[in-house]
Amino acid sequence: MNIREFRFPDDYAPTLKLWQSIETGVKVGRSDTFEEIQKKVQRDPDLFLLAEHDGQIVGTIIGGYDGRRGMIYHLAVDQSLRKQGIGDMLLSEVEKRLQARGCVKCYLLVFADNERAIHFYENRGWVDMKEDKVFGKEFP
Template identity: 40%
Template sequence: MSIRPIRSADHAALLALWQRTPGICIRPEDAFEPFCAYLLRNPDLSLLSEIDGRLAGCVLVGHDGRRGYLQHLVVDQAYRGRGLAQALLVETLARLAALGVQKSHVFVLRDAPEALAFWEAQPGWGPREDIQLYSTRRVSA
């Protein structure tokens, strides 16, 4: 297995992976242009893993200078159970720490039981009970 930064050329393969993975919700921000802009704002943080040259998993990662934000941590069904998600997580946190970012958040859909089980099993990670998340999408006039 190898881990490397995601490049814009990986978008089509990643989008296909996300589309076939239960518990991943594709939104307009996952389209090519926003995806590329995200990579530019967060260079070398979003990662993918490959086995024998084939996409096996990925994670999108950004930060605001204080907190890291993880999204779309996915391992393709055929490659699960090999520690790939854990390897991506470890590398992600190491890259954030190198930038001085010690605290991270991940957004997990409530109807994604495999993802929820993964995060519940991670030492040091836990659900927040003290905040409620609100979101908006700016609508062009």
């Protein structure tokens, strides 16, 4: 098992396949097309990480840093390899890299009914910002 940076374009298809296999917690959407992932990798190549096991992609995490806040997306681990510390390794590594970039505060979104992920993040120092409401806007 090793953690490495996402390599575009070769990793795109197996990564998308992994995301599509995730039962809940990762919504594959318009930011996950080939072109959008290429944009993301060009911007933050050191923050898009994969877990690899026997040559297979078994885990992912995407970090982002805009110079003020960090964001984390698409933390996912293959269902057959959970509870072995892979999620923790991915999260720790991206947190470390965000801090190295100068990031002092980071956000992530969790589906409100994703109890397992909520518990996972809370056990790792993440706090539910109940006083805040998340707003979003889609651009064409």
